Structure formats: structure tokens, C-alpha cells
Amino acid sequence: MASIMTGCGWLFDLYPIRHGMQMWFLREDGEPVALWERYAPSFYVRGPAAMVSRALRTLRIPTTASRTERIDLWTGRTVPVFEVRVEDPLRYAGVVARLGRWEDGALELFTCGIPVAQRYCYDRHVFPLAWCAWEATDTGELRALHVLDDPWAVDYPLPPLRVLELKVEGELINPRHGHRGRLEVSWEGTTRLLDSEDPQGLLESLEGVLRQADPDLILSHWGDAWLLPSLRQLECRCQVRLPWNRDPQAAIPGRRAHSYLSYGRIVRREASQFLAGRWHLDAQNTFLLAETGLEGLLELARLCRMPVQQLARTSTGTAISSLQLLQAHQDGILIPWHKHQAEQFKTAAELLVADKGGLVFVPEPGLYGDVAELDFASLYPAIMAKFNISPETLDCPCCPDHRVPELDRHTCQRRRGLVPRVLEPILAKRARLKRLKRTASDPQACQTYDRRQTALKWILVTSFGYLGYKNFVFGRIEAHEAVTAYSRELLLRAKELAEAAGFRLIHAIVDSIWVHKPRLTEREVVDLADTISRAIGISLAVEGIYRWLIFPPSRTHPRLGVPNRFVGVFRDGTLKVRGLECRRHDTAPFIAQAQQAVLLVLAQAGTPNELARHLPEALDVLKASALQLWEGRVPLHDLAITKQVSQAPDAYRRPCDTAITAHSLLARGVRLAPGESVQFVITEARDSDPASRVRPLAWGEPAEGYDRAKYVELLLRSAETVLGPLGYDYARLEELIRPARKLGLGADTGGP
Known part of the structure; x- marks a missing residue:
């Protein structure tokens, strides 16, 4: 008879395996513990009993079906359905897909579109980062799991995480667009630069770092779109296998990159590179981490019952929908696989109101x-x-x-x-x-x-x-x-x-x-x-x-x-x-910082009338910024303008700056996808050759430098936003900075 071991820790990671769920816990001292539990996820089917039985037999996948009742959301009444359990969680999605196509949709499926790890949390009343006590056999099979935590708590302890950061050295520029450099690896106050010119040596060094640091969290920059895929290509070429996963047997499928329309805007979701037994978070591919920090991301993971890596790469809409699906599941409500409610007809007058x-x-x-x-x-x-x-x-x-x-x-x-x-x-x-x-x-x-x-x-x-x-x-x-x-x-x-x-x-x-x-x-x-x-x-x-x-x-x-x-x-x-410009993502950092500096001077005014007293100092800040631009002293990355590609490069019909940048990258073999962000510097805004007007930031310092007059124009436009209501429109500001141009360009006395 197997002996029983007990312990406590935070539920750190979970994912489906062949006969159940694999779970990783972190003890108070940070030590990881791997346990697994038998689990057969289920869904509901409505249809004639004979048809359900025949459909399940043709699958040739171990399943069980039993009669039960669930609640219809729209009527509030109970309806008879079959609950189908799939013995192998890894084949759950395939079973659902095949039954959904059975005889052209003759069967109605419910509560079947929830990812298995998320559904496990619903069924077992557990959640990521929950503090738990467990009982397990010496082979790691979980026999009892007790949640000693509350997802609605406002104060709760979190595990001490070992974090390793991966990025290409230098400024944060998308390496997929051509930026290259050594691999920078940082952990526990240590930073090492690994030479990318020696692939074998780089992989051996990185392997040593991963084993030494044994991180809980690998925080990368462009890890999903470029860094991890590139390193894995090197692994295949050099026949080296890096210990990315704590679970060497795991193969967690990632997600493919895709673009979609959201509120009239094209959004790009990059491919996902998930790890098993530790987290991989790409700082450039997560809205929640950027907006709310790790504390906010973990708050939602606990509340929405979603594994951290998956939640980090989804929208906040997916998070709130998880809570609604959880509530429906707990209430015994059938969750339709596909939506059947169409918008009701309205007359033109009704629609206007x-x-x-x-x-x-x-x-x-x-x-x-x-x-x-x-x-x-x-x-x-x-x-x-x-x-x-x-x-x-x-x-x-x-x-x-x-x-x-x-x-x-x-x-x-x-x-x-x-x-x-x-x-x-x-x-x-x-x-x-x-x-x-x-x-x-x-x-x-x-x-x-x-x-x-x-x-x-x-x-x-x-x-x-x-x-x-x-x-x-x-x-x-x-x-x-x-x-x-x-x-x-x-x-x-x-x-x-x-x-x-x-x-x-x-x-x-x-x-x-x-x-x-x-x-x-x-x-x-x-x-x-x-x-x-x-x-x-x-x-x-x-x-x-x-x-x-x-x-x-x-x-x-x-x-x-x-x-x-x-x-x-x-x-x-x-x-x-x-x-204002300093709040916009498509404003060059130098322009945003200059506008912010002007605002900080004006912020000293205690009343509207006092603003006039601080105007001279604010204008001096503006003139100093203009002088920096005219003298060519502003670093290139501070002048980078970030835009989103709204369509495929060859679909653009006019040479706007975004289209020119996309075509320039395409000429070097980099095809941007709709919704992808791109950074460029204005080199000569009025050049008759569109390709010379802007340059991708990833290409480094252009020989011709940047278009000083254009950036001064952008600076003055941002200043006019704030100073215009105080009597300084664009023309007056332009006249004000003429001395700065003379200092920056010597004999040239023309306007910007």
C-alpha cells in the first residue's frame, strides 16, 4: 500500500495530462512540488439517447455518459441532458469537435468550450495561487486537496518567485524587425551577456543558467514572437535540449498568432510559448502585465480561475467571461457551445433611439x-x-x-x-x-x-x-x-x-x-x-x-x-x-517628455491667473528641447514613433509612414501582420522618394540622421495643445524658437 505524504503550498501551475491534471505547488520556502490527480472533464449533450450512444461508440475514445438535468438560462427551467465524461483530458477538445459535427450538428452541445485547466478549477473549487493543503501518495498522485484560501480576499500572501529575465541587449526594439545583439540574461542581481555569434556556446551557457537559477518565472521581451522560437531553432540545429520545462515530459500546445477586429481596430495576438512547471510571460505580449503589474495579473488569475500564462495572453473580456461561465456552471446552467440569440429587428426610428x-x-x-x-x-x-x-x-x-x-x-x-x-x-x-x-x-x-x-x-x-x-x-x-x-x-x-x-x-x-x-x-x-x-x-x-x-x-x-x-x-x-500627446502611444518619447516637462512647470501655478507668471520658464523648457533637436543630440530611440499596421503591407494604397515602414521591412524579408506594432524614425518627411522618408528603428542609426525640422514641428504642435489657450499658438511658438534654430544650424535662418 502506497504511503501518504502531506504538505502545504500555493497552486502554481496546472495543465492536462493523459489521465488527469498535472499540478505544481510552491512551498513556503519556494521549493516546487509536482502532483497529479485523475480527472475526466465533462460536457453536456442534448439529443435522442440512441443517437448519443451511437455517436460515442464511433469515437473509439473512452467516454461515459449519464442522464442528468441542467437549467436553461433563458427560461430558468430544468431540461434533461446527457453528461459525457472524457477519460483522457488531452482528447477532450477532439471529442467535442467530432460530436459537434455529428450528422451535421444533430446533437446540441453545452459547457464544452471551457479550457480543461480552467474547467478543473471550476469543478474542484480551486484557483491559481490558492494556498492549499494536500495529501498524496509517494508516487505523486493527489488523494485530497483542501483549499485554505479565498479568491475574494483583499489581503493574501503570494509565493516568493525566482525570476529570470531574457532579452536582446540594448534598447527594447523588436528583434523580429532586424534588431540584433547578444542575449542578456538577468537573475537575482546577476546579468550575463551570451554571445549569439557562437550558437553552441550560447545554448550551453543558457542551459547552465537555467539549471542554476531554476526560475519560477521567465520574463522575456518578445519571447513569444521571436526569442523563444529562435532559441528552439538553435536547439534543433545544435542538437541541444534546454530545460525550459520543469516537467520534461510535458508538451503544452501554444497558440498560433492571429489578427482580429475589436471595436473597429485591428488587434494582433502573437503566438504563445507556454512552459510546464514554470511560467513564461512576454512583457511585450500581455496587456494585463503592462497595465496592472504582476500583482494585478495574479489577482485576476485567482479570481477568474485561469492559469497565469494563459490569462496573461488573453483580453480582459476573456477574464470577465470566465467569471460569468463559472457562475453559470455553479448554478447548473447549460452554457451553449455556440451563440443562438440573434439581434431583434428594429425600425430605423427605434435604432436611432x-x-x-x-x-x-x-x-x-x-x-x-x-x-x-x-x-x-x-x-x-x-x-x-x-x-x-x-x-x-x-x-x-x-x-x-x-x-x-x-x-x-x-x-x-x-x-x-x-x-x-x-x-x-x-x-x-x-x-x-x-x-x-x-x-x-x-x-x-x-x-x-x-x-x-x-x-x-x-x-x-x-x-x-x-x-x-x-x-x-x-x-x-x-x-x-x-x-x-x-x-x-x-x-x-x-x-x-x-x-x-x-x-x-x-x-x-x-x-x-x-x-x-x-x-x-x-x-x-x-x-x-x-x-x-x-x-x-x-x-x-x-x-x-x-x-x-x-x-x-x-x-x-x-x-x-x-x-x-x-x-x-x-x-x-x-x-x-x-x-494629450504625452499620453498617446504613437508620440515619440522625446516629444512626450518635452510636453510633460512644460506641464510640470505650469503645474506650479496655484490659480489660472498665476499661469502667466510661469509661462517664461515653460517657454524656456520648450526652447531647450527645440535646441536639442536642431543640434541633432536626441538619441534615435527617443524619436521613434510607434504605429500599428492596419492591413497587410501590399494592401496599402498610399505611402503613409506606416506603409513605407512595412514595405521597407518586407524588402528585407520581414512581413508585418495586421495589428502588429512597428517603430520608425522620420528621416526626411518631404523626400520625393517615399522609401527615404522614414526608416525602421530596428535598422539602427541612419547615415542621414533624423528630420530635425519635422520633429521640431511635432514638438511645437504638442506645445500648442497646452499653450494655445494661454495665447501661444503655433505661429507664435515658431517665432519664439527661431534663435534655437540659428544656434543649431548656424547660418540657416529660415523657419522650421
Whole structure:
């Protein structure tokens, strides 16, 4: 009889193997422990018993089927189905695919599209990074697993991780585009450069590092798209096998690269390189890690029951959908494999009303003082929770009197919806984390709380989009429209209450309002927020009171402002910037830093009138930046402009900078995919030869340098955004920096 061993640790990694699930735990001292458990994932089938039996026999894969009942989401009634268990988890997806095609879709399949590791977490009530106690045989077979943790906890310990970083030395430039250098490996304060000119020596050195460091996390830069695939090609060529995986028998399939359309924008998802028993995270291929840090990523992994490597490479929409699928599974609801709900027909008049979206009051451009900003906390998710908006609760047969504003629709008051039940605990947890952040005295704890609440903010933001997402099984556009209808009504009500209290509305956009009142006090603003919160039933928080606030004019319509494009300084000295060049991803770093430097000077002003006193210093900062550009002293990587390729290189019809860069790379054998980012430097913007106008950053320093006049123009355009409302338009700024040009170019006295 096998002896039983016990232990405790964090559930670090899990993935399917032939007869179950392989799991890796990290003990308190960081020691990894490998255990496995027998597990047969299941799904549900609706169809005649004889047909189900015949279909399963033809598979010739060990499965079992039993009768059971589950709940239909739309009716709330139980329906008879067959639960089919697949003995080999590695063949689960194949079984589902073959049954789905059986006799041209004669069988209906449910709860079958959830990845096996994720489904295991649902079934076993466990989650990544959970602190667990286990009992296992001496051969590593898990006999009992006890979760001693709570995914809804706000304070929880995490394992000490050994981290190894991999990148090509030098600036962070995509090596797939031609940038080359030695391999830089860093761990525990040590950095080594491995010579790529000697492939055999490089692999042997890297093997030694991997064995010595035994990292839990390999953090790479462009590891998915280029670095790991290139190293694995070298392994094959040199017949060397690196110990990437702690589990030498594992072969976790990655994901292929693909491009897709999201909210009118082409997005590129690079191929994924997963490891077994340790994590590989590519810093250039993960939105969550970039936006929320490791703390935010791990918060969502725990909450959404998704393995860390997979979650890092998915969208926040996938994270919130996992929580909805989990709730449905726990409630015994059948999850359709494919969506069957089509959008209901609307007349043109109905569509005009239903499809308005969120309400926006466009600001008048200019300089303001005594302005307060108030924000609804997660307005759209709060509306879904408050008014019970969910696909199955809209237009129920039992509550026709609970009307949606403007729309000929109503929501149910008897049956609590799936979506509100998912959102309520997330909203509550985020509110707790924000309170802890405000009261934390330790800077590290404050940062941790902030990153965790930011991660929750992102899944709350996408919960609204997924409510109407055409491909999500629980998506319904009519529910999406009901949320925006309520939001318009609530924002109008907030405006009326503010005006009744003597405030003037300056700007409003969906879930935020900016109000003005001469010599307003903090007490007045807090009272206004409390009044609106009580009247509406959704919390309205005071973001702050501005010392001064600038709404720049639109470049195409100068008499109008641009929604959510402003800069201001709160009374506590905090600078807030939205929509300006220094916040845009396609602004050259030097231009962004110069604009930020100008703003930091202006931030010293305590009132709108004091701005004039700080203008000379701000203009000096601008002139110094212009002089650096004219003298050619700005490093190339600080001038790189990052753009996304919206289509295949040969599909472009005009020579815009992005198209020129894509064609230049294609000429050297690098084909960019739609949605992929590319960096380039402007070399001669007005050259008659398009190929000479820009140069890929990965190609290094061009002999001709950069186009100084063009970059000065970009600098002045960014300065005009801020200084224009203060009396310094582009022409005046251009005249101001003429001396800098003379210093930089000597005898040339022409304008830029």
C-alpha cells in the first residue's frame, strides 16, 4: 500500500495530462512540488439517447455518459441532458469537435468550450495561487486537496518567485524587425551577456543558467514572437535540449498568432510559448502585465480561475467571461457551445433611439478655475447590478412595468440575473481595495492595492462590452442598449441636481462630470456628490477640485473642445492629463517628455491667473528641447514613433509612414501582420522618394540622421495643445524658437 505524504503550498501551475491534471505547488520556502490527480472533464449533450450512444461508440475514445438535468438560462427551467465524461483530458477538445459535427450538428452541445485547466478549477473549487493543503501518495498522485484560501480576499500572501529575465541587449526594439545583439540574461542581481555569434556556446551557457537559477518565472521581451522560437531553432540545429520545462515530459500546445477586429481596430495576438512547471510571460505580449503589474495579473488569475500564462495572453473580456461561465456552471446552467440569440429587428426610428450610446457634453475650449470633477464608480457595471440587467432578465414575461428609459423594454424584478450576480462581488471588492489604498501607510502596500483594484477596473470596463458582444454566448445587444439608456438618464439627472445647487456644467462624458462654481469649497462639492449619490442610488465620488483646468480646442473645429482631452492641476498639486500627446502611444518619447516637462512647470501655478507668471520658464523648457533637436543630440530611440499596421503591407494604397515602414521591412524579408506594432524614425518627411522618408528603428542609426525640422514641428504642435489657450499658438511658438534654430544650424535662418 502506497504511503501518504502531506504538505502545504500555493497552486502554481496546472495543465492536462493523459489521465488527469498535472499540478505544481510552491512551498513556503519556494521549493516546487509536482502532483497529479485523475480527472475526466465533462460536457453536456442534448439529443435522442440512441443517437448519443451511437455517436460515442464511433469515437473509439473512452467516454461515459449519464442522464442528468441542467437549467436553461433563458427560461430558468430544468431540461434533461446527457453528461459525457472524457477519460483522457488531452482528447477532450477532439471529442467535442467530432460530436459537434455529428450528422451535421444533430446533437446540441453545452459547457464544452471551457479550457480543461480552467474547467478543473471550476469543478474542484480551486484557483491559481490558492494556498492549499494536500495529501498524496509517494508516487505523486493527489488523494485530497483542501483549499485554505479565498479568491475574494483583499489581503493574501503570494509565493516568493525566482525570476529570470531574457532579452536582446540594448534598447527594447523588436528583434523580429532586424534588431540584433547578444542575449542578456538577468537573475537575482546577476546579468550575463551570451554571445549569439557562437550558437553552441550560447545554448550551453543558457542551459547552465537555467539549471542554476531554476526560475519560477521567465520574463522575456518578445519571447513569444521571436526569442523563444529562435532559441528552439538553435536547439534543433545544435542538437541541444534546454530545460525550459520543469516537467520534461510535458508538451503544452501554444497558440498560433492571429489578427482580429475589436471595436473597429485591428488587434494582433502573437503566438504563445507556454512552459510546464514554470511560467513564461512576454512583457511585450500581455496587456494585463503592462497595465496592472504582476500583482494585478495574479489577482485576476485567482479570481477568474485561469492559469497565469494563459490569462496573461488573453483580453480582459476573456477574464470577465470566465467569471460569468463559472457562475453559470455553479448554478447548473447549460452554457451553449455556440451563440443562438440573434439581434431583434428594429425600425430605423427605434435604432436611432436605442443606439445612442453614452451621453457626452462637449466642453468649450479654454482655461478654467474653480472646477470640480466627479466620477461615478464603475457606472455601467453598477447600472447592470442596480437595475438587474442581464440577457435573460430583459423583457421577461412577468414584470412589464419595470421600464427602461426611452426604450420599449423592461427588466425582471423576480429573478436575479447572471450578470448582476457576477458583478456585485467584483464591485464590492474593488471598493474595499480602493479604501485600503487610501488608508495604507506603506508605499508597497498602497501600490499592491492600487494594481489589484486597477485589474478589477479593467474587467468591469469590459463587462459592458461583453454584454453586447456578438460572439459571447451570453451576449445580447438589447441588454447593452438598456445600460446606455439608463446611463443617459442618470447623467441628465446628475446635471439637473448640480444646476439646482448653483453649479454650471462644463463637461460631461458618460460617467464623469465637470462642474464650475465661483470660489467653490470642498464641502460644497462633497455635499453635491452625496446629494446625487442618494438621488440616483449609485455612488458619485469627488475626483478633485482643480486649481486650473485647460480644455484645448479641436484642430478641425477650433470653437469646440474634444471630449476627455484636457489637462489640469488639483488643489493637492496632482497633475491630471487626458488625451494629450504625452499620453498617446504613437508620440515619440522625446516629444512626450518635452510636453510633460512644460506641464510640470505650469503645474506650479496655484490659480489660472498665476499661469502667466510661469509661462517664461515653460517657454524656456520648450526652447531647450527645440535646441536639442536642431543640434541633432536626441538619441534615435527617443524619436521613434510607434504605429500599428492596419492591413497587410501590399494592401496599402498610399505611402503613409506606416506603409513605407512595412514595405521597407518586407524588402528585407520581414512581413508585418495586421495589428502588429512597428517603430520608425522620420528621416526626411518631404523626400520625393517615399522609401527615404522614414526608416525602421530596428535598422539602427541612419547615415542621414533624423528630420530635425519635422520633429521640431511635432514638438511645437504638442506645445500648442497646452499653450494655445494661454495665447501661444503655433505661429507664435515658431517665432519664439527661431534663435534655437540659428544656434543649431548656424547660418540657416529660415523657419522650421
